[in-house]
Amino acid sequence: MITGIEHTGIMVSNMENSIKFYTEVLGLDLLDRFDHTSVPVELAFLGVEGKVLVELIAGYTGPVTNEGKVHHIAFSVKNIEEQYELLQKKDVVMKDKEITELPNGKYFFFYGPDEESLEFFESK
Template sequence: MISKMEHTAIIVSDMDRSIEFYTKILGFNIRLRGDNPNRELAFLYLESQPDMEIEPIRDINPVGEYAACGIVNHLAFTVEDIALAIHHFKEIGIHFTSGEPKPTLEGGRMILFYGPDRELLQLVERVKS
């Protein structure tokens, strides 16, 4: 069902400072940067491992428990078909934090759920090219 590790999200207080640190000091590249009414975010990758990303998130208007989940906010996993994945995981007892997937910045879909120790986990269906 899960095809790969997707990204790790990190809550940051200053997006420009964080991007400068990850790009200039650690050598990451920016794949995508944008915002929505609630948060500013980016996706950073290493040339040698482009399929695993870091997602810095700066809350503009914090929404619920999302921002309160710690500096390392969530682990994300890629799925090919999010509807099928949701159905599969619901059948084995997973409860999602929302009734429907939400859109991602790049036009895909995502949904959140908790692991056994209340770690925040996310399923992501990327835009099909």
């Protein structure tokens, strides 16, 4: 039986740049990092409060398109307007030029270092 989502895996071209983005810009913690020797790829696991949210995968040699990485990963946030301004100040490339409001909350999309599509979402 499914109990929740474990994490989202994202193919990255440069592990150091991606770890820096996800920790310094988005504020996730680097929880673990190691080589997966049977594939071989390098893996890094990032999250909050000890819970893994994102797995970064570097060194994969198979074909991967931007869309094939993941469609998007959405992070829950508080004070979405403040988060939007903070990412702009950190020169993050914004996909959405404004925050969109839905009946269940507000969101906006932006890009990670490998052009992966990321979302911040604030529930009502």
